[in-house]
């Protein structure tokens with residue numbers, strides 16, 4: 001395990017605290033995940049080597065939103081889709097990306113996805129650290145891609161937070177942290193999306209889609225299937241997210257209809273964004 005000491009002296013070391021306050025990550029530009037473990041302070045330490053980390057270091061010296069300012073900023077946006085598994089996120093993100101000639105990204109990003117199965121078997125705080133780090137790495141990719149085209153994202157911070165909140169709590173949705181709690185707030189140091197879409201379907205339809213898809217499940221996906229209270233806590237946590245809120249989309253209709261609805265929402269959002277930009281520049 002790479003020691004925290006080396007991270008402290010490393011020029012490119014970056015330190016992040018997740019919103020949930022449980023995990024500290026030291027992302028170091030080395031090229032591979034060197035090790036993980038508990039520091040004496042009880043924090044989880046992850047040394048992560050990705051090309052993106054240097055970009056991230058550069059972008060973190062600016063405010064998260066500043067890094068998005070490209071020359072065509074009035075027409076550019078980034079839109080994550082979130083929701084329970086098998087609600088159609090991957091289907092919709094792909095179709096929207098094609099329709100808008102955009103760029104499709106996902107959380108966790110491709111550059112660390114090969115470690116996913118390893119981290120999914122780790123204790124929860126370490127697994128969360130992995131997904132949280134993924135969101136920050138993804139942010140630097142979004143910032144870069146957003147100067148070229150609209151960016152459509154399959155999951156982002158909302159997913160990490162919703163699953164973390166649902167795991168850290170038990171029982172019914174009434175036992176979740178209250179609606180105004182800061183766990184539902186977007187982290188200040190993470191690039192914000194323009195519009196977050198929460199895809200929802202009724203539980204029976206979701207199970208049908210899950211069976212139809214037939215992919216291997218993560219432990220949490222299996223938990224989602226077995227435990228309807230857990231599922232309700234994840235979905236309710238999504239609904240309580242603020243700044244930005246998750247805009248709910250009924251994903252029960254046909255793929256074509258859902259994509260049409262999503263494109264209309266994006267169009268509406270863009271019109272609003274342009275209006276706001278015009279107002280602020282006059």
Ligand SMILES: Nc1ncnc2c1ncn2[C@@H]1O[C@H](COP(=O)(O)OP(=O)(O)O)[C@@H](O)[C@H]1O
Pocket residue numbers: 083084085086087088089090091092209210212213251252253254255256258
């Ligand atoms: N609107 C829809 N109507 C019917 N089936 C759908 C719809 N959207 C997605 N599906 C199917 O449901 C399954 C899960 O979709 P997927 O996009 O993989 O979900 P997710 O990314 O949310 O896990 C796939 O087999 C997909 O073809």
Ligand SMILES: Nc1ccn([C@H]2C[C@H](O)[C@@H](COP(=O)(O)OP(=O)(O)O)O2)c(=O)n1
Pocket residue numbers: 084085086089090107108131134135155156157159160161163164218220221
């Ligand atoms: N940004 C992310 C992405 C996924 N996760 C976790 C939450 C769940 O345990 C799994 C579900 O992710 P997965 O990509 O397998 O789900 P879908 O393919 O979209 O159905 O990963 C996360 O915590 N944070």
